[in-house]
Amino acid sequence: MIDAEHFRSLLEDERDRILRQMESRRAEIASIEATLRDLHVDDQNPEGASTLFEISQETSLLAHQTELLGEINEALARITDGTYGNCLECRQPIPQDRLEARPWTGYCIDHAIRHRPRTPQH
Template sequence: MADFERFRVLLEEERQRKLALLPALRADISSANEARHGSNIDDEHDPEGATIAFELSQAAALLEQSVAGLAEVEAALARIADGTYGICSVCGEPISEGRLEARPWTSFCIVHAAAGRQGR
């Protein structure tokens, strides 16, 4: 039987890390947007424009990943609260403790992990 309290603590810590990261990512996006709009840069023809566009794209992708990761963590915490944590959402079998150790937010056993990634 997995020590779900230990996983709850890990998930809460991860949740706090992600929550702390979001404002910085939003600030990066805001700064890149300000630089882009404030300088009248033509992204296609100005080397600086390409850099700003790349930075904006990177920050937006990191923000999207962080928001999605936060949602996964919060869903895992909800599963702990409702007693379904550690059970595969596809087959209903227990998720191995080793898998939970590696990805405490997962809702899929190793057999169904690929199916879970395809649904996203």
């Protein structure tokens, strides 16, 4: 039997941590963008290219955190509706150690591979 309150606490703590990081990341992006505007830097000079890369990197991390936040909120909803801890595909219980490692997961190991976000190849 899954200890739903234990996992609710883990998920809420992780959600709060991510929200703080997202707020900090948004402030960092705004600061970098303000620097770009103030210095009239563009992508044609080395400092501009470096700064634009930094914005791109921060924006990418923010997008990842936004996605993770959505997964956490979905997991919290599954706790509320009583479906937490069962694979969304096969409906079988997700092993406890997997839930401890990734409490937001909705899939057992066998089905997680099919639902893993695709990352662009470099």
